[in-house]
Amino acid sequence: MAKPGKPKSKRTPVRLRHRIEKASAAKQRKQRKLAKNNPQWRSRLKKDPGIPNLFPYKDRILYEIEEKNRLKEEDFRRRREEAKTTKAAQSAGQAVPTEDDINKEDALSDLIDDEGMDEDELDDASNPMSALLASARARAAEYEGASGEDEDDEMDEDVSEGDVDVTATSSFPTSGPQPLETSRRAFDKVFKSVLSTSDILLYVLDARDPNGTRSREIERSITAADAGSKRLILILNKIDLVPSPVLKVWLTYLRRYFPTLPLRANNPASNAKTFDHKALTVKATSETLLRALKSYAASKQLKRSTTVGIVGYPNVGKSSVINALTSRLGSSRSSSTACPVGAEAGITTAIREVKLDNKLKLLDSPGIVFPSASTPGPSDETIPNFSKKQLNEANLTLLSALPPSAITDPVPAITLLLHRLSRSQATLNPLLEQYDIPASTLVPSGADGDVTTDFLIQVARKRGRLGKGGVPNLHSAAMGVLMDWRDGRIRGWVDAPEETEGGESGGGREIVKEWAEEFKLEGLWGDDGGDQEEGVDVMKE
The missing domain is CATH 1.10.1580 (Conserved Hypothetical Protein Ylqf; Chain: A; domain 2)
Incomplete structure (x- = not known):
């Protein structure tokens, strides 16, 4: 009992407040635990909603963004190459040209153009600018030499992916898809490099338009190289996009010039309108091609590995051919990591070496729009108002x-x-x-x-x-x-031209028969004789 006259305390119990705090902490712990186990966890960063479809000039804005990103990437690569060159030159004890040296040389060039001075006057010992010009030229020569050595070092770097050895052996074209003019200028570098190092050339064609992706000049170059020691096989890819009768006619037509094998390098895209050729599956066709290449390598008994170069137009499936061959080696990883592939052209930007075994080596090359190709489309194709x-x-x-x-x-x-x-x-x-x-x-x-x-x-x-x-x-x-x-969602193809007597230069029935024996193509859909009927039967839908 409180004493009379003593004031009553104003303190209140805090049990309720403590209970609320404990309940709140327990709830927060439970929410954090559920958030960790939630597969639909999202970042706190808000996702960019992008540009609405109804926004005016959307295409122009997207193009400007893409161009800005491309320029930024090129600048980054240029700076990285300069850093590598500078580091290599410093380690070799060479002098590295600075920006001042480059600016001085540019200034001298401008002076020659503006004042009309002759370079012989600048080289004169009595001229005080001759020493400056000689120094700038020497620095520039050392810079170019160091850059060339650095590029050679990069070409020798090997990368091992999965169970297949992969090597990037060259870097031309530099990066990204190449325009038509650049692709044709790169023809001599890429094709001749592959041709000089390859024993067998696989020329990949699109089954929907084989002649449109075929160059007669390329075939003549291959057959004439090294006194006719090179071998050429035409690979008719994407056969699941054409019906069986069209495929039969094209195979008969192409086998009049060179050995030709049908191939399904990969599975079609989603919702693609394909044709079922029964025995001509991805597994069966790739095994047939691999068996033919190994037969040739074993028959030659070379002390080195046989090199197989793969050439063709962009997006005909050259990298997919390599992936299909590596998948036959029993490695699940090699088929997906040997060569990158994509639906768009320009995925492969450098010559890529893939070692299958000690006797067989593949070279994947960037797609090239070959010069002097056959006439676009059928020979009788004309469209009004079209140049x-x-x-x-x-x-x-x-x-x-x-x-x-x-x-x-x-x-x-x-x-x-x-x-x-x-x-x-x-x-x-x-x-x-x-x-x-x-x-x-x-x-x-x-x-x-x-x-x-x-x-x-x-x-x-x-x-x-x-x-x-x-x-x-x-x-x-x-x-x-x-x-x-x-992606094959629209069905369409070009019919094979009518057969004429004789053959064109660079091919013929004699070559087909001789090369077919070397690759042991009899019964493997590569012969043009009596066993061809067996290949026709398996291609019925």
Whole structure:
């Protein structure tokens, strides 16, 4: 009992507050535990929502962003190369040219151009600028020599991936997909390097248009190299995108010139419209090719390994051929890591060496648009208002030899595609079913009707490729059609030309028969005789 007159304490119990704090701490611990076990954990950083489709000038903004990233990457690589060169020169005890030396040399060059001075006057000992010019030239020569030595060191670096030895043996073209002009300039470097070091050349062709991805000049160069000691095999890739009758005719036609093997290098893309050739599977065709290469290597009994070079147009499946061969070695890792592949052209940017075993070595080369190739498309193909240059670029686009970033105007390629597919109902009907459009779309409306524009408008409306105000985006619709064509969602092919008597230079039945015996192709779909009927039977759908 409180004493009278003493004030009552104002302190209150804190049991309730402690209970609330303990419950809150327990709840937070439980939430943290659940968050760790939650597979849908997300970062606190907000994801960039990107640019809305209805935003005006979206394509231009995306192009500027891509160009800025490309320039930044090139600057980073340049700085890294300069750092490597400087380090190599310092370790070798050589003088490294500084920026002041380079600026002085540029200033001297400007002085010569502006003042009209002759270089002999600057080289004169009485001229006080001659010593400066000589010093700058000496520094520049030392810089170039150190850079060349550094590049040679990089070419000798070996990388071991999985169970297959992989080596990057060269670095041209430098990086990224190459434009047409650059690709043709790099022809002598890449092709001649592969040709000089290879015993067997695998020329990979697209089964949908073999002649479009074939160069007769390349075949003549291979057969004439080293007094005819090189061997050439034509590889008809992507055979699952053409029907059996078309494949049979192409194999018969190509085997009149060189040994030809059908190949399915990898599985098709999602939703691709493929044909089932039964025995011509990825496993069966790749084993056939590997067995033929090993037979040739064993018959030659060389003290070194037999080198097999793989050449062809961009995106015909050269790297996929190597991956298919390495997958037959019983290694699950080698098939996915030997060579990087992708749907776009320009994935392979350097000559890449893959060692299968002690007797066989593969060389993967970047895709090249070979000069002096066959006429784009069928020989009788002409399109009104199309120049030869436009027809060539449109044909390269349909061959997927150009990456999407290098396609400035896809509409001519769509015109060429419609022109080819409209020749037969077997290819026209699947196209109309793919986009659910009526056949009347491909009929010109009026005197000035444009079939391509009408087709792209229908595709843009069906696929939601609309711009501001609901206006159809023809460029986006055309790119979507090209992507469907590249991935095999649109059925289409070029028929083989009619057979004529005789053969062209660089090939013939004698070569086919002689080389087929060396590779032991009898019964392996490579002969052109009586056993060919057996190969025909297995290709029925």
